Amino acid sequence: MSVGIRHDDLRRRNRAMVISAVRRASQPSRTEIAATTGLSHSTISTIASDLIAEGILAEAKGNEQAAMKRGRPQVALALDPKAASIVAVVLSLNSLSAAVIDYAGNTIVEDSRRLVTQRMAAHALIDECVAMIRDLIARVETSNGPVLRIALAVQGITDSGSRKLLWSPITSHDDIPFADSLEQEFGVPVTVENDCNMIAEALRWRDPARYRDDFIAILLSHGIGMGLVLKGELFTGTHSSGGEFGHMIHRPDGALCRCGRRGCVEAYAGNYAIWRNARLGDENAEPLADLSDEDITALADAARDHDGPEREAFRKAGEAIGFGLGSMFALIDPAPLAFVGVGATAFDLMEPHVRAAIARTAGGLHSKAISFDTEPNEVPLIRLGCLMRALLYVDQEIFASGTTPRHTGADVA
Amino acid sequence: MSVGIRHDDLRRRNRAMVISAVRRASQPSRTEIAATTGLSHSTISTIASDLIAEGILAEAKGNEQAAMKRGRPQVALALDPKAASIVAVVLSLNSLSAAVIDYAGNTIVEDSRRLVTQRMAAHALIDECVAMIRDLIARVETSNGPVLRIALAVQGITDSGSRKLLWSPITSHDDIPFADSLEQEFGVPVTVENDCNMIAEALRWRDPARYRDDFIAILLSHGIGMGLVLKGELFTGTHSSGGEFGHMIHRPDGALCRCGRRGCVEAYAGNYAIWRNARLGDENAEPLADLSDEDITALADAARDHDGPEREAFRKAGEAIGFGLGSMFALIDPAPLAFVGVGATAFDLMEPHVRAAIARTAGGLHSKAISFDTEPNEVPLIRLGCLMRALLYVDQEIFASGTTPRHTGADVA
DNA sequence: AGTATTTTTTCGAGGCTCGAAAAAAAGAGC
DNA sequence: GCTCTTTTTTTCGAGCCTCGAAAAAATACT
Numbered sequence: 001m002s003v004g005i006r007h008d009d010l011r012r013r014n015r016a017m018v019i020s021a022v023r024r025a026s027q028p029s030r031t032e033i034a035a036t037t038g039l040s041h042s043t044i045s046t047i048a049s050d051l052i053a054e055g056i057l058a059e060a061k062g063n064e065q066a067a068m069k070r071g072r073p074q075v076a077l078a079l080d081p082k083a084a085s086i087v088a089v090v091l092s093l094n095s096l097s098a099a100v101i102d103y104a105g106n107t108i109v110e111d112s113r114r115l116v117t118q119r120m121a122a123h124a125l126i127d128e129c130v131a132m133i134r135d136l137i138a139r140v141e142t143s144n145g146p147v148l149r150i151a152l153a154v155q156g157i158t159d160s161g162s163r164k165l166l167w168s169p170i171t172s173h174d175d176i177p178f179a180d181s182l183e184q185e186f187g188v189p190v191t192v193e194n195d196c197n198m199i200a201e202a203l204r205w206r207d208p209a210r211y212r213d214d215f216i217a218i219l220l221s222h223g224i225g226m227g228l229v230l231k232g233e234l235f236t237g238t239h240s241s242g243g244e245f246g247h248m249i250h251r252p253d254g255a256l257c258r259c260g261r262r263g264c265v266e267a268y269a270g271n272y273a274i275w276r277n278a279r280l281g282d283e284n285a286e287p288l289a290d291l292s293d294e295d296i297t298a299l300a301d302a303a304r305d306h307d308g309p310e311r312e313a314f315r316k317a318g319e320a321i322g323f324g325l326g327s328m329f330a331l332i333d334p335a336p337l338a339f340v341g342v343g344a345t346a347f348d349l350m351e352p353h354v355r356a357a358i359a360r361t362a363g364g365l366h367s368k369a370i371s372f373d374t375e376p377n378e379v380p381l382i383r384l385g386c387l388m389r390a391l392l393y394v395d396q397e398i399f400a401s402g403t404t405p406r407h408t409g410a411d412v413a
Numbered sequence: 414m415s416v417g418i419r420h421d422d423l424r425r426r427n428r429a430m431v432i433s434a435v436r437r438a439s440q441p442s443r444t445e446i447a448a449t450t451g452l453s454h455s456t457i458s459t460i461a462s463d464l465i466a467e468g469i470l471a472e473a474k475g476n477e478q479a480a481m482k483r484g485r486p487q488v489a490l491a492l493d494p495k496a497a498s499i500v501a502v503v504l505s506l507n508s509l510s511a512a513v514i515d516y517a518g519n520t521i522v523e524d525s526r527r528l529v530t531q532r533m534a535a536h537a538l539i540d541e542c543v544a545m546i547r548d549l550i551a552r553v554e555t556s557n558g559p560v561l562r563i564a565l566a567v568q569g570i571t572d573s574g575s576r577k578l579l580w581s582p583i584t585s586h587d588d589i590p591f592a593d594s595l596e597q598e599f600g601v602p603v604t605v606e607n608d609c610n611m612i613a614e615a616l617r618w619r620d621p622a623r624y625r626d627d628f629i630a631i632l633l634s635h636g637i638g639m640g641l642v643l644k645g646e647l648f649t650g651t652h653s654s655g656g657e658f659g660h661m662i663h664r665p666d667g668a669l670c671r672c673g674r675r676g677c678v679e680a681y682a683g684n685y686a687i688w689r690n691a692r693l694g695d696e697n698a699e700p701l702a703d704l705s706d707e708d709i710t711a712l713a714d715a716a717r718d719h720d721g722p723e724r725e726a727f728r729k730a731g732e733a734i735g736f737g738l739g740s741m742f743a744l745i746d747p748a749p750l751a752f753v754g755v756g757a758t759a760f761d762l763m764e765p766h767v768r769a770a771i772a773r774t775a776g777g778l779h780s781k782a783i784s785f786d787t788e789p790n791e792v793p794l795i796r797l798g799c800l801m802r803a804l805l806y807v808d809q810e811i812f813a814s815g816t817t818p819r820h821t822g823a824d825v826a
Numbered sequence: 827a828g829t830a831t832t833t834t835t836t837c838g839a840g841g842c843t844c845g846a847a848a849a850a851a852a853g854a855g856c
Numbered sequence: 857g858c859t860c861t862t863t864t865t866t867t868c869g870a871g872c873c874t875c876g877a878a879a880a881a882a883t884a885c886t
Contacts, residue, residue, distance in 0.1 A: 003425075003450060003451040003879095004427050004430050004450040004451050004452035004843095004865095005423055005426050005427060005430075005454075005843095006422070006452075006843070006844090007842065007843050007844080007871090007872060008421070008843095008872080010418055010423055010873065010874085011872080011873065011874095012416060013418050014417050014873090014874090019420075029833075029834095030833075030834065031833060031834080033833085034730075037416060037417035038417050038419075039417035039828090039874080039875095040875050040876075041833085041835090041873065041876095042834090042835075042836080042837095042874075042875065042876080042877095043417075043873080043875075044834095045834060045835060045836090046426075046835090046873090046874090048834095049835090054807045060805075069831090069832080069883085069884080070830075070831050070832065070883070070884045070885070071830085071831040071832025071833065071880040071882075071883060071884075072831080072832050072833040072834070072880095072881060072883060073832085073833075073882070074832085074833065075833080075834080094870060095721075105565065130856095147627070150864055157736050160746075163485070176595075206832070213651075214651040225746040228744075236643075237628040237744070237745050237746030238643065238746040238747070238748050239746045239747075240746050242745055242746050243744055244743040244744065244775055245744065246743075247742070247743040247774070247775040248740035248743045248744065248775075249736050249739055249743075249774055251664070251665065252664065252732070252736050252770070252773075253773070258614060259775070261773060261774060261775070261777070262773065264775075296723070308688060311867090314470060319665070323662050323665050324660055327661035327662045327740055328744065329743065330657040330658070330659075330660040330661045330662075331641075331650070331655060331656055331657065331658065331661065331744070332650050332651060332655055333573075333650030333651040333652045333655050334651070334652075335651050357665070358666075360666070360675065361660070361662055361674060362657055362660040362661075362672070362674070362677075364674070405638050406861070407872090417874095418874095419874070419875090420840090420841060420842070420873065420874045420875075421842090421874095423841085423842065423843085423873090424841080424842065424843095427842090427843090442864075442865095442866075443863060443865065444863085444865080452843080452844095453843065453844050453845075454844095454845095454864085454865070454866090455843075455844065455845080455846095455866075455867080455868095456842080456843055456844075457865095458865060458866060458867090459843090460865090461865095470880040481853095482852085482853080482862090482863080483851055483852070483853050483854075483861070483862045483863065484851080484853075484860080484861085484863025484864065485849095485850060485851040485863050485865070486851070486852060486854060486863085486864075487864065487865095488864080488865080497878040517875090572877085601844080718883090795829090
């Protein structure tokens with residue numbers, strides 16, 4: 001059973017709350033923080049001055065429009081960019097990019113390169129990450145805060161502890177222990193995160209009004225991925241990152257999926273599936289590995305232009321997504337949806353069929369109320385989600401517990 | 414954002430933890446509680462004597478095997494049965510039962526009767542509940558603790574706040590405001606809970622070793638229901654009780670479901686679907702409303718006896734369940750399963766097909782590790798889950814916050 | 827320059843948990 | 857039967873934490 005609450009937990013949690021309030025709002029004053037957290041002014045004052053003394057927060061001097069009001073002006077609090085830094089790494093099919101980010105979320109240095117991930121050994125993938133991170137850290141001036149966290153976003157399934165990449169389309173290897181290897185290398189806590197979960201994390205930061213407690217991000221790309229936020233928390237499986245919407249079964253023993261099984265949603269709605277239906281007309285043809293975004297937009301243009309196999313392929317894709325969503329809604333109820341990735345540019349071709357399918361399922365009860373949103377480019381979202389996740393860890397797990405190793409420079413490794 | 418932690422929350426939470434430890438363990442001593450909660454002996458001692466003074470806990474004098482050990486003997490703590498009582502009501506198709514339960518979980522009085530729920534008006538259903546509860550409360554001696562909570566378990570979908578019955582197969586009426594009506598009547602907080610969620614709640618109390626943080630309870634009855642516990646919490650939808658496993662789509666545009674849609678898992682695996690496939694061989698025939706348990710066990714006996722349409726019907730049912738589980742496992746990963754209800758008695762006929770179907774889905778990765786358990790009778794589980802839920806509310810929400818209205822007798826209404 | 831207003835800090839009070847020590851309640855040994 | 861040992865439970869003072877009230881600080885208004 002859960003453990004009792006000690007006296008020092010109290011301060012730790014309230015510190016976390018203050019940090020969180022500062023990160024969320026844009027430069028709130030102590031009074032605003034007191035209002036949002038419900039804590040007293042005196043408590044906020046004490047905690048804030050502690051955090052400032054520790055170099056985690058700073059009073060923002062740039063009083064833009066502070067005036068115009070009677071009384072003592074509010075002092076805006078901001079995260080001190082030099083308090084720490086984190087490394088965000090995004091590994092996807094044939095591409096690796098990484099950046100060092102300061103505590104306020106600004107990019108200090110970044111880099112990216114192309115790889116042929118599918119032909120690389122597992123250790124080679126790790127080594128490439130290590131090399132890029134090492135190089136980036138070396139380029140960071142020592143006046144920046146020390147690197148306190150590394151987060152790696154990868155296409156594929158990770159374990160629920162975010163330690164290993166269990167399976168991924170970008171490589172044939174399983175169980176790659178990214179977190180352990182990088183931790184050993186850099187002496188900094190590391191996590192491996194599912195890319196679609198990072199998209200969901202990014203959406204709530206980019207548009208908290210729309211994406212807050214319950215929403216669904218679906219990546220329409222070569223494969224189909226999902227990031228799910230339920231009751232304000234990122235949803236994960238019992239053992240893995242979970243949320244493999246693309247591998248729910250649309251038609252038992254149906255079309256051949258990239259995963260080797262049959263009838264998955266992805267086998268109808270993934271880029272390769274749409275291309276296959278439009279060009280080959282054979283659901284059982286071996287999935288193509290190297291489709292470009294242009295191949296898909298060309299199919300979409302053709303489908304918009306005239307009736308034919310392209311339009312039919314998008315219809316089938318929309319239907320598969322719709323029935324998949326319908327099944328999911330039976331479990332979790334409908335929630336706002338964001339479709340992300342190149343497939344989102346063709347979502348106009350799928351939407352009527354998605355809605356029609358949902359209407360024939362349990363989700364149909366609320367089908368009109370379901371909002372769809374599209375976002376063509378997933379890359380910046382994955383990057384943002386990844387860095388936010390790392391920063392939140394520093395906020396909640398390191399800086400919330402007063403004993404902070406401060407300003408030792410970026411001397412990791 | 415979540416609110417700050419105040420100083421008095423601390424005591425409230427630790428009180429809740431002590432109460433919870435006593436309810437969970439069988440008569441633990443103060444020392445044991447200190448060990449499980451991680452709080453100090455002095456804290457436990459203070460809280461325990463407060464709770465005893467308030468009449469919530471009592472020192473259990475019946476020292477069975479307390480001896481045999483050197484040193485001061487441990488004093489067993491127990492819940493004081495007279496501290497409070499709750500009412501647990503179970504409403505299902507054509508049947509209503511209710512019981513008043515003391516704080517230790519013992520039944521004080523109970524009653525049940527048959528109704529024709531499908532022909533009753535919404536207010537008539539409420540009135541029947543009111544009448545039975547009123548009668549039961551009148552029969553309780555005033556030395557028992559006051560009724561502090563009423564919980565109602567119903568077949569069907571409730572809202573996520575557990576206030577209303579949104580939809581149910583037992584009646585044609587929607588949005589029946591059980592909680593509001595009963596609260597107005599009895600002046601006691603009331604919830605309406607989904608029956609399968611209560612089954613899940615019951616399983617973790619009956620067998621906490623097996624059913625703890627992640628498991629799935631599936632009710633195989635006239636329809637198919639599910640109760641889901643993930644990460645130690647009962648899973649509910651964003652707006653409703655959710656978890657409508659039976660209405661995930663097995664085959665788009667497939668067999669006619671009782672809900673009016675097509676291809677739901679239930680339309681293959683519900684009792685009416687198995688009977689329809691075995692006897693009529695027509696997936697589109699209107700679902701029968703009044704099948705007895707004996708009808709199903711007869712079909713199962715026939716299926717075990719010889720190959721034929723009965724066996725084929727159970728095969729289809731197993732397949733539908735298996736593919737449904739496979740789709741669900743894609744989202745949440747596999748977890749231990751309990752099949753409950755009359756259909757569980759025929760699970761031997763379905764299991765191979767369930768496993769075969771799962772093996773063809775994303776869940777197949779771990780298909781051997783998935784454990785199935787069966788439990789023919791759902792009624793005692795629904796009852797147990799319902800009363801536990803009410804008692805936990807009293808523990809956590811009323812008694813944890815010291816200001817308790819004590820020993821005023823069962824003078825509700 | 828003085829007053830009003832709002833924000834922030836200071837200070838003492840009250841709670842809570844903790845560790846150490848004391849008290850309590852048994853069995854073990856002689 | 858008495859003392860010693862062991863274990864559980866209670867007591868007590870110390871140390872934190874949050875809170876409310878009051879004071880201090882900083883600005884606009886007159």
